[in-house]
Amino acid sequence: MxxxxxxxxxxxxxxxxxxxxxxxxxxxxxxxxxxxxxxxxxxxxxxxxxxxxxxxxxxxxxxxxxxxxxxxxxxxxxxxxxxxxxxxxxxxxxxxxxxxxxxxxxxxxxxxxxxxxxxxxxxxxxxxxxxxxxxxxxxxxxxxxxxxxxxxxxxxxxxxxxxSYYKYKPKRKTEKLHLEFYNNKPYINVKVNINGKEIPIKLLIDSGGSDALWLFEDDSLDIHPGDLFFHDYLGHGLSGSVFGKRSKVDGFSINNYHLKNVNVAYPDSSSVVKAKNNKGRNGSLSGNMLKRFNVVFDYPRGFVSFTKNSFFKEKFNYNHSGIELAHDGVRLVKEIDDSHSKFRSPNTQNRSAANSQTIVIEAQYKYVLKPAFVIAELRKNSPADLAGLQIGDLILEINNKPTFRFSLQEITNKFYDDVGKRLKLKIERSGVVLNYSFVLKSPY
Known part of the structure; x- marks a missing residue:
């Protein structure tokens, strides 16, 4: 026993x-x-x-x-x-x-x-x-x-x-950096190039942000957007919506990895008061940058490693439409019910041989629930705004194709398409169906 x-x-x-x-x-x-x-x-x-x-x-x-x-x-x-x-x-x-x-x-x-x-x-x-x-x-x-x-x-x-069971395999093109922690959050030291000046900065690694970089404006370090920027909605935090400026930096470096013309957001100072409690922090490194690497986080040993992947050379683009979409429940859509539609040959009496092969379809329809997508945010003076679209508009079609055939991500990707491309939207507003068209343009 x-x-x-x-x-x-x-x-x-x-x-x-x-x-x-x-x-x-x-x-x-x-x-x-x-x-x-x-x-x-x-x-x-x-x-x-x-x-x-x-x-x-x-x-x-x-x-x-x-x-x-x-x-x-x-x-x-x-x-x-x-x-x-x-x-x-x-x-x-x-x-x-x-x-x-x-x-x-x-x-x-x-x-x-x-x-x-x-x-x-x-x-x-x-x-x-x-x-x-x-x-x-x-x-x-x-x-x-x-x-x-x-x-x-x-x-x-x-x-x-x-x-204790992880075996780190160093690769020739892998950059390994020391992690610093503040309030249980990881920080790394990197460099950013603004107006031709290389500036050492400390960034929070924030995989929960979708942008590439957020920087806190700091005149003493020459961290500012310069003359080329536009105001935009940046996202929603725990304490409310965040707005700020969007621009680009000339370059960004993680040791020997260098990227050019990188998207950057400068959040309004009122939105990042708590974030500035860490006096050494200059901003955040987020998803649109992180996804360009395969990343290993080893908190117990205090390091993080970056190895570039197939996303590394993907171009940094902005939303060229000004539309931010949201999934807004479902809507009823009329579709042909193939299981109950009837196919029959017509009465061929008194018809020519040429017409005797005609097939008549007696279509029956059904109503099904499909995802609904609405305009949740609209950048002022953007192509969509100037065309007359409004927050709350339900988008029914994009380029003559029903939106329910796409995921939210697939529709959003169309707004990041190349400058000069025309988009046609069919929308519903207060029960009225309207058509709009606009050309994608650079936001600044």
């Missing part, structure tokens, strides 16, 4: 030991998980208390968050512990969040038996309409601190490995 009792006790202690953090209880101590890359953001499958959800993988967050949780609250069976207030980008007020303890989280074969979450019950914080897929939460530091995380943007998978 003693050996059996010892074995059971050992198993129990082992479970207690690894249950406080993420572990991978398989022989390889590693697992590969496919992800969706949408608008330069990584969406991974996460199971919380047995409920299958989708999370944004975000190196820029120190606390895991679940939002719009009222949809699944009963299934998640949260154990509420405390209430806190979270502050993020935006010029609004802090957001109330309820801490939930001892949640079981699985990502592939990776598991944590005692994960804390911060549940936000504010329905305005919903990423799904802007991304076109359900997103139930955000996870970052808690996963990265326990595991070595390899992100393969080109093949759309992440590989999670327990650090």
């Amino acid at each position: 003693k050996p059996i009792l010892f074995c059971i006790l050992f198993m129990f202690l082992s479970m207690v030991g690894f249950s406080q953090e993420f572990r991978i209880p398989n022989k390889k101590h590693s697992d590969k998980i496919q992800f969706k890359l949408i608008n330069n953001l990584i969406i991974i499958p996460v199971e919380v208390n047995g409920v299958k959800l989708s999370f944004l993988l975000d190196t820029g967050v120190s606390k895991p968050i679940i939002f719009n949780v009222l949809h699944v609250a009963d299934s998640l069976k949260f154990k509420e512990d405390d209430t806190i207030f979270l502050m993020g980008f935006g010029d609004g007020e802090p957001i109330k969040a309820t801490k939930s303890i001892d949640n079981i989280v699985k990502i592939g074969e990776v598991i944590n038996l005692h994960q804390d979450f911060y549940a936000i019950y504010n329905f305005d914080l919903n990423l799904a309409p802007r991304l076109g897929v359900p997103v139930h939460g955000i996870i970052g530091y808690d996963l990265f601190k326990d595991l070595t995380v390899e992100i393969n943007y080109a093949q759309r998978f992440i590989k999670l490995t327990e650090p």
Whole structure:
């Protein structure tokens, strides 16, 4: 009996030991998980208390968050512990969040038996309409601190490995950088070229942002947009909408990797007050830059490595239409019902041989639910704005093709097409169907 009792006790202690953090209880101590890359953001499958959800993988967050949780609250069976207030980008007020303890989280074969979450019950914080897929939460530091995380943007998978089992394979064209941490967030030192001047800067690595670079204006360092810029909506943070200027920098360097004519956003100072608490921070390095590399994050050893991939030479483009789309539920669409339509040959009496081969189709129709896409933001004086389009317009067709045939991402990509291309939109506004046409133009 003693050996059996010892074995059971050992198993129990082992479970207690690894249950406080993420572990991978398989022989390889590693697992590969496919992800969706949408608008330069990584969406991974996460199971919380047995409920299958989708999370944004975000190196820029120190606390895991679940939002719009009222949809699944009963299934998640949260154990509420405390209430806190979270502050993020935006010029609004802090957001109330309820801490939930001892949640079981699985990502592939990776598991944590005692994960804390911060549940936000504010329905305005919903990423799904802007991304076109359900997103139930955000996870970052808690996963990265326990595991070595390899992100393969080109093949759309992440590989999670327990650090002691990860074998780093140095490659000739891989750049390895030291990570610095502030409030559990990772920073690296890189260089940016503005108006011919190379400037050393420190950036937060923010995989939860879709832009390439965000920079904080700083006259002492000559970090500013110059004369060529345009005002735009930059995104929605925890504390509200973020606006600012968009421009380009001459160049950006991660050690020996150099990119030219890189998109950059300069957020309004009122939106980034909290971000500037780290006095050494000059901005963020985000998804449209990160996706050009396959990246290995090794928080336990304090480094990150970059290896360029097939996205590296992709041109940095801006939205040339001025339209920001959002998924807005569903709409009824009339379609031919092939299963009930009738095909028959006509009465051939008193008809010529030439007409005797005619086939008559008696079409029957059905109404089906299809995704609806609306204009959520519209840049002032953009081609779409000047053409007469408005926020709230429901887009029915683009270039004579029904929008329900496309994903939100596919439609958005058309707005980033080459300058000079004409787009034709059929829209519905207050029950009236209207047609618009405009030519894509550079925003500055």
